[in-house]
Amino acid sequence: AILIIDFGSQVTQLIARRVREAGVYSEIVPFNSAAEAFDRLQPKGVILSGSPASVHDDNAPLAPQAVFEAKIPVLGICYGQQVTAHQLGGKVEGGHEREFGRAEITIHKSSPLFEGFWTVGNNYPVWMSHGDRVTELPDGFEVIATSPNAPLAVAVNEARKYYTTQFHPEVVHTPDGAKLLSNFVHKICGLAGDWTMAAYKDKAIEAIREQVGDGKVICGLSGGVDSSVAAMLIHEAIGEQLTCILVDHGLMRMNEANEVVAMFREHYNIPLVHVDAADMFIDALEGEADPETKRKTIGKLFIDVFEAEAKKIGGAGFLAQGTLYPDVIESVSFTGGPSVTIKSHHNVGGLPERMNMQLVEPLRELFKDEVRLLGKELGLPESFIGRHPFPGPGLAIRCPGGITRDKLKILQKADAIYLDEIRKAGLYDTIWQAFAVLLPVQTVGVMGDGRTYEFVCALRAVTSVDGMTADFYPFDMAFLGRAATRIINEVHGINRVVYDVTSKPPGTIEWE
Ligand code: XMP
Numbered sequence: 371a372i373l374i375i376d377f378g379s380q381v382t383q384l385i386a387r388r389v390r391e392a393g394v395y396s397e398i399v400p401f402n403s404a405a406e407a408f409d410r411l412q413p414k415g416v417i418l419s420g421s422p423a424s425v426h427d428d429n430a431p432l433a434p435q436a437v438f439e440a441k442i443p444v445l446g447i448c449y450g451q452q453v454t455a456h457q458l459g460g461k462v463e464g465g466h467e468r469e470f471g472r473a474e475i476t477i478h479k480s481s482p483l484f485e486g487f488w489t490v491g492n493n494y495p496v497w498m499s500h501g502d503r504v505t506e507l508p509d510g511f512e513v514i515a516t517s518p519n520a521p522l523a524v525a526v527n528e529a530r531k532y533y534t535t536q537f538h539p540e541v542v543h544t545p546d547g548a549k550l551l552s553n554f555v556h557k558i559c560g561l562a563g564d565w566t567m568a569a570y571k572d573k574a575i576e577a578i579r580e581q582v583g584d585g586k587v588i589c590g591l592s593g594g595v596d597s598s599v600a601a602m603l604i605h606e607a608i609g610e611q612l613t614c615i616l617v618d619h620g621l622m623r624m625n626e627a628n629e630v631v632a633m634f635r636e637h638y639n640i641p642l643v644h645v646d647a648a649d650m651f652i653d654a655l656e657g658e659a660d661p662e663t664k665r666k667t668i669g670k671l672f673i674d675v676f677e678a679e680a681k682k683i684g685g686a687g688f689l690a691q692g693t694l695y696p697d698v699i700e701s702v703s704f705t706g707g708p709s710v711t712i713k714s715h716h717n718v719g720g721l722p723e724r725m726n727m728q729l730v731e732p733l734r735e736l737f738k739d740e741v742r743l744l745g746k747e748l749g750l751p752e753s754f755i756g757r758h759p760f761p762g763p764g765l766a767i768r769c770p771g772g773i774t775r776d777k778l779k780i781l782q783k784a785d786a787i788y789l790d791e792i793r794k795a796g797l798y799d800t801i802w803q804a805f806a807v808l809l810p811v812q813t814v815g816v817m818g819d820g821r822t823y824e825f826v827c828a829l830r831a832v833t834s835v836d837g838m839t840a841d842f843y844p845f846d847m848a849f850l851g852r853a854a855t856r857i858i859n860e861v862h863g864i865n866r867v868v869y870d871v872t873s874k875p876p877g878t879i880e881w882e
Contacts, residue, residue: 372396372555373413375404377421377431377449383695384540385417385447385551387737390570392552393563398735405434415443415559417551418450420538424502425449425456426464432457443531443558445551448500451525451534454508458532461506472543473498475523479514482557483526483533487549488515496523497543500536531558567743571603574732574744578607582688587730588680589690591616591642593630594760596692596733599745603732604690605640606748612690613641613683617675619668620648621764624782633754643683647675657772659810661882664773665714668763673721680725689727693734694741696836712878715762738836758803759837767882771810777825780863781808784827787860791853792831801843804831806857807870807881815865817858824865827857832879840874 372389376382376398389396396417399407408416416437423430433453437444446454452462474493477484488494496517504522507513511532515524520536533554539547555561589601591614604612614634618627627644634642654667680686722729733741745755761767765785769777785806792798807828815822829850831843854867870877 371411371413372415372417372559372561373404373408373411374398374417374419375433375437375450376400376419377423377453379420379422379447379449381538381540382419383735383737385419386735387740388540388548388551389417389555390565390740391548392555393565394555394559394561395565395569395573401431401433405436408434408436408440413442414561415445415555417554418444418446418453420448420450420499423449424464425452425462426502438532441530443533443554445554446532446534447540448536448538449502451522451536452502452504454532454534455504455506455511455525458508460504460508460511462502463505464502470499471497473517473520473523473537475515475517475520475537477515479512481514481524481526481528481533483524483550483553485553485557487546495543495545496537496539496547497541498537503536504534533558567740567747571606571744571747574603575607578604578730578732581728581730582608582611585611585688586684586686587612587688587690588683588686589614590676591630591634592760592762593622593626594692595738595745595755595757596694596741598630598634598692598750598754599741599748600690600692600731600733601634601640602638602748602750603744604730605638610641613643613686615643615645615676615679617645617647617672617679619651619672619764619766620646621651621668621766621778623760623765624786626760643679645675645679647671650675651766652773652775652778655766655773659771661767661770662714664766664882665763668766669714672762673724676721677725685725687727688730689722689725690730690732692741693731695733695735695737696838713880713882756799758798758801758805761880767880768805768807769810770807770881776863777808780825780861781806781827783861784808784857784864787856788829788853791849791856795849797843797845797849800833801831802834802837802840803879804829804843806830808864813866817865822865824863826866826868827861827864828868828870828881829853830870830879830881832874834874834879837879838874840879842871842873845869 374385374396386396386398456462475496476493477488477490510527511525513522513525517523523536526533539550591597601614631644634640742755765781788806792804809826811826812823832840834840850869857867
């Protein structure tokens with residue numbers, strides 16, 4: 371195993387991800403519990419993360435000294451480089467020229483770290499982000515790569531197998547970074563690379579059993595990939611101790627609730643309570659046009675219904691959620707300043723305290739594409755795993771202005787036709803998310819010999835990696851024409867279709 375010691379960098383999980391991609395098991399531990407983890411895990415190598423801290427801070431985070439005494443390879447990244455230098459007797463100073471972003475490094479000496487991709491005398495792009503810098507290396511170290519602003523881009527002690535980089539190999543902006551990390555774990559630490567998502571699944575199941583014991587777990591199913599994968603995993607771990615609750619707010623896509631119920635109950639035989647609460651939600655939303663009020667109304671009702679159902683089945687000590695790593699990054703950051711609420715995202719937050727439950731979040735370490743791999747491992751059908759994300763508040767936030775049952779029906783039909791055309795064109799997997807929006811605007815049209823006065827439907831499709839930023843998808847006009855024609859012909863209530871060409875930022879993916 372590889373032990374990754376976290377000093378609070380925003381991108382520590384990316385190190386773990388790269389190590390997983392290299393087929394090696396790793397664990398991330400915060401620096402202040404690293405000593406215990408080091409003893410327990412007996413790692414074959416250690417990676418020290420970056421950090422917003424400075425080694426000159428009072429109480430600067432340090433690595434357990436044992437890490438440097440164990441005769442195993444150590445890789446220090448950014449702050450990890452400074453901490454290595456500092457703890458081994460070198461010197462670190464506050465940087466006068468801070469360097470952020472893209473830089474070019476020059477390789478001066480070969481190393482097993484670079485084997486197969488970086489050669490002496492050549493320049494390569496990397497991603498730097500640091501303020502402090504090492505000014506005096508500990509004994510036995512030498513510099514093997516530099517950049518104009520980073521004289522110690524890579525400093526190593528090959529004899530002791532200490533490797534340090536001033537740049538971040540774990541981020542995609544260092545194009546060869548994954549290879550560097552792969553060399554570290556394979557060539558330098560001597561680990562085989564035979565660890566897989568199947569092994570991850572077994573570990574996760576073990577951890578769930580340990581956390582839950584013989585307690586009861588409830589899980590809110592939304593029909594999305596994340597909550598479904600979490601539920602499948604937990605079911606595999608503890609069987610009937612898990613109950614899933616699908617709160618059907620009547621704001622799902624066409625047939626979605628039925629498909630989820632059928633899959634869980636009939637196909638996988640997982641206990642599922644299907645609560646049809648459509649009337650309650652839609653009555654509460656009727657006439658409400660403010661996006662935040664809609665979101666908050668839905669969030670509150672969701673919790674009320676969920677709580678009532680949970681009580682009916684005799685309560686539970688644990689609440690399962692399909693939280694992914696990108697959802698937790700911001701909340702654990704050291705520096706995270708106050709950030710503005712763009713939208714009140716809906717999840718079952720608030721419930722655990724109210725119901726005195728512990729959270730079970732088996733996907734906390736994973737990224738979306740890894741969750742999909744895990745879903746595959748658990749036997750979920752490909753068609754389900756590849757589904758586009760769908761927001762908790764559902765179609766309510768795709769119906770700007772007041773919501774009515776009629777509008778929701780119109781929207782469901784248009785959305786289903788649009789997605790059908792996207793599938794037929796073979797574009798579903800290329801697009802990150804696509805959906806229809808029903809605008810609260812009526813326009814005049816002519817159909818046959820008659821005048822029409824009906825709603826406008828906007829189509830949205832984006833590409834994205836994580837939903838944080840997105841580009842609108844450049845359909846060809848013929849495709850858009852086909853989709854528009856079908857929607858107008860087949861859906862009563864829509865006589866005009868427009869395409870949204872806004873990226874994020876400045877837009878958001880959803881319209882509300
Ligand atoms: P925005 O509209 O903020 O959306 O650019 C980014 C991604 O998040 C989804 N989204 C939500 N997901 N609860 C969710 O579970 C929510 O309240 C919510 N609001 C937006 C959105 O569909 C997109 O994938």
